[in-house]
Ligand SMILES: Nc1ncnc2c1ncn2[C@@H]1O[C@H](COP(=O)(O)OP(=O)(O)OP(=O)(O)O)[C@@H](O)[C@H]1O
């Protein structure tokens with residue numbers, strides 16, 4: 001028994017020294033052994049170490065199998081570690097946290113962190129994959145792939161895999177939600193990142209717009225309706241799942257400039273506590289890029305495309321169709337042709353169909369809890385396919401400032417809820433179209449008044465501005481009327497000249513009719529009837 005033990009120990013120590021020598025000579029082996037053998041040796045050494053070592057490794061990489069986006073699990077681990085264990089690490093990284101007021105601590109790369117769970121000790125190693133110097137790679141992304149390695153004793157295997165990892169995931173997610181600094185994203189200009197780089201397609205800043213529904217001037221009933229709609233959307237994850245719809249909602253905000261469309265978006269984001277992705281469509285080159293942008297957005301977000309009528313050429317599809325037809329007509333020879341510069345240009349544009357796919361194609365169901373908002377000053381210019389219900393579920397018209405909206409502004413800007421001048425302002429606002437932006441501008445204290453907010457002066461200033469706008473509007477209407485009358489006159493004149501040139505006799509043809517004998521007669525407006533031959537004679541002379 002004793003001997004057996006000794007022998008055992010002896011064989012273990014021989015094994016050790018063998019292992020040590022393998023490790024010592026590893027670099028030499030590595031350089032002088034053919035690739036196939038080296039591969040085999042590597043596997044063997046790995047096997048040996050894992051057989052001898054009682055520790056297990058789990059790797060969580062930043063980009064898992066989903067090549068398109070960062071792994072949720074990785075992000076959760078990051079959040080969990082910074083929350084639960086950062087204080088125990090010796091090298092930390094500090095960033096500005098929520099609202100840029102608090103400091104957020106995370107674990108620096110290559111810092112070992114220990115955690116304990118249910119009596120087990122777990123080591124975490126955040127690290128980066130070293131650049132592969134001896135491999136020429138077309139994918140620089142491999143160079144800076146970050147990952148977390150988790151090490152634990154194998155007797156805790158079940159505990160770690162079945163209980164600890166789910167715990168990390170849940171905690172990490174909860175921490176992320178708690179520390180969430182809402183962000184305003186914008187898409188990067190094309191070409192600023194190489195197609196393979198891991199630099200995200202969006203860049204962001206903290207979202208700090210102060211607008212709320214309380215400060216938004218609009219009809220109270222409309223405002224309540226929108227608030228109800230948003231609340232219902234936020235709380236109806238299960239409903240969307242049960243009816244088989246992707247959990248997203250489209251809003252179309254339309255109306256003249258300065259009526260609060262952008263302000264409304266900020267208010268919505270603040271109300272729902274969502275991130276905002278401001279998508280600059282003119283900077284997106286292709287439909288594929290558009291899809292990539294969509295996939296990289298997270299849930300709980302509002303995706304905004306401002307001035308949709310200006311940013312996508314909705315006729316692009318049709319004109320390229322036409323071009324195709326034309327060029328195929330001209331192509332007599334069967335030789336394949338390279339695409340011309342212009343063709344390439346067409347192909348690289350975002351098209352209407354690409355945009356429709358973006359909103360409700362299959363990919364749009366990824367993630368969920370997204371609101372898509374389009375704004376426009378000209379709803380009538382938009383393709384009906386783009387704004388049909390189901391794509392843009394709610395159409396909100398933001399219009400000129402009426403009295404109810406004015407009251408909100410007066411309260412916000414002047415702190416006044418009642419005033420003698422309100423009656424007159426009400427009357428004026430009813431007949432004059434002034435945008436809330438202009439009204440607000442008039443309620444701001446002017447430099448000439450000093451810093452003091454004087455409601456009387458401000459309101460009087462507003463009345464003056466409204467009266468001025470009224471006069472201007474009346475003048476503009478008059479000018480327009482005159483122009484229209486002139487145009488009509490000219491059109492009539494032109495028509496007359498055309499008719500005469502075409503040889504038609506004025507004052508004729510109230511109606512044409514054919515008699516039984518085959519002669520054609522014309523009845524003029526004055527009731528004179530003559531045969532067409534006669535009319536022809538008249539035109540000639
Ligand atoms: N309904 C409103 N309530 C409160 N403030 C408003 C409202 N409408 C406009 N404003 C004020 O006017 C400014 C301009 O409004 P905003 O940018 O929201 O207009 P918009 O409708 O987006 O205009 P555009 O069509 O030119 O983009 C805002 O900074 C805001 O202070």
Ligand SMILES: [Mg+2]
Pocket residue numbers: 261262263306375
């Ligand atoms: Mg705007």
